[in-house]
Amino acid sequence: MSKAYNFDWQIEVSPRLLKGDYFDRWDEENATLEQNCLFRVDTYGFFIYWQSEGRDGQVIELSQVSDIRPGKAPTDPKIGADLMANALIYGRGNIDERTVTICSGIDFVQISHTNITGADPPTAKAWIEGLRKITHNHKANNICPTTILRKHWMKISFMLNVNQKIPVRSISKTFASGKTEKRIFEILKELGLPSGKNDEINPNDFTFEKFCDLYHKICPRTDIAVLFDELSGGKDYITTKQFVEWLNETQRDPRLNEILFPFYDTNSALRIIDRYELRANYRDRGHLSCDGLTRYLMSDENAPVFLDRLEVYHDMEQPLCHYLINSSHNTYLQGRQFGGRSSVEMYRQVLLAGCRCIELDCWxxxxxxxxxxxHGKAMCSDINFKEVIFAIRDTAFVTSDYPVILSFENHCSRLQQYKLAHYCEEILGDLLLTKPLDTHPLEPGVPLPSPNLLKKKILIKNKRLKPEVEKHQLDLFLEGCDSEINNDNDLDSAANVEGEDGPTAYVDNLKLRDDDDDEAHPELNVDINDDGSRRTILGQIMKLKPSANLSREEEEAFYNGYQHKGATTNIHPLLSSRVNYTQPIKFPGFSKAEERNIHYHMSSFSENVALQHLRQNPIEFVNYNKRQLSRVYPKGGRVDSSNYMPQIFWNAGCQMVSLNFQTPDLPMQLNLGKFEYNGNCG
Incomplete structure (x- = not known):
């Protein structure tokens, strides 16, 4: 297209961060303390970089920073004493108030925490505010190749050695992929730069132009050279006329509207030549060299993504079910589904990445x-529910103001369910949507509210009691008659839940799983001991052989031997009353769902069941998703926390296609790329 797009991706960096401040950097894991480091941020907002006397320069890439937090004092007494000793010289205030923690990493699991302690609390506050402003700049992940080259050059320039020089070894390491060091040293020599393995280069001599020359010699763009030869007919330039013809015939999308996106003409071609051709004599004659064409093709004008779609460009006034929602499965897990480690930090990381639906398996x-x-009885570690709610409160709306859905898989007793509801209300406060909006009552035929109406609101997804049962039990609860409702042995509890047909059997106080129950998690076949206590098949085996020693085949065999246990149907009325637009029910079938026309009802499907519906009833499935929400989750056999391709279900309109965020496989990469569009709003 001939209409240029101005890609304004930069966020202004605070003058204080550009100038820099002195901090003490410490790491408890490695028991290290680096004092009097001058921390700064570059003008583009690419890096936090620092150096202290007698040490090499270091950087943290801001695109890898997930969170900036007020820090805490170290628990290591030696580090604490050293920090206080330094504070006696120039510091004011306690360590907690003077410390900033920078969280960074290339995935959601391996997170590094860089702790820096400044001179006083105002310094720490200025850096927290300044860094938060420039963190989560998702546009900076889509800069053009030329700007990426500048970023690499800046990184090399910041990582100076103790002599304030650039080690040649650092440059060879940058271009190490597939190239021998010998060739790199030869090219450095051709460019008139020091080329010995242990040599050093003056930063003033290693200009960006020199770096680009080095790059193009090491990684020549032969594809562009071939194209240029075809266009120029063997000459060392292409004319304006040749350039216009190529732009219109090859570069312009023929589907575009000719009025909004007119064809290239001489003036638009000359504008490109003036901008990217460095040779003055070529510019004056309207000629473009091979170098000029390369610069043009590596600019923002030829981005591989639609740059204008990195802003919020969708109409956000439609019902919630008309949008894809970035969703996480078993959010708490850092690794495998079996014997994995649970972490509160995972909730922070996925929310900071823009995820809008997270899962909480409550026991x-x-x-x-x-x-x-x-994760049920899958030998995974556990984390405190209350701590998770605090983490959600702190990170839910850092990167996006659009609503967050807490998908509860509730296996708790009624007494503990009261705590779930109480902690959500107490900690989340006004962020929690406790009742439906006046404009969108919970009535058949009434569409779901829009994302704009639900901005900065957190919704609970949990089974809900039937209205008359909920009202009666809530009245009893508020009157203080707890004993009458805190009865976990209610045989007819399923009959009191919306969308449940009631239990077909009741055995040893275990709830039975429906075929299409709200997402059920695996629990092993249960036997009852003579004394009435429970034992599991796997539990007996694990006494003989710990999970760390199980083979993959044994894990899968145990996992496939699970008898699934669905979420409890014995719901506390207080928790039930806090559920509104995301009410999970047993899937009634497409015809029944259409007949009921209840937009706030939703169902969850394993990937296998969802695929079966998609094959057998594709039109009905799409129509269902136009009206109400659906959630798809990985099949139980994915012990390794692998993911399925989400595009299959997005195509059918499934809104919450939940993935294992801890696994950076191709489906997860597709998910991250998908939700970068529309302002990374989730």
């Missing part, structure tokens, strides 16, 4: 203490 804590989050 009773030991000795009826605090509710926990864990």
């Amino acid at each position: 009773d804590g030991k000795n009826d203490s605090e509710p926990i989050i864990t």
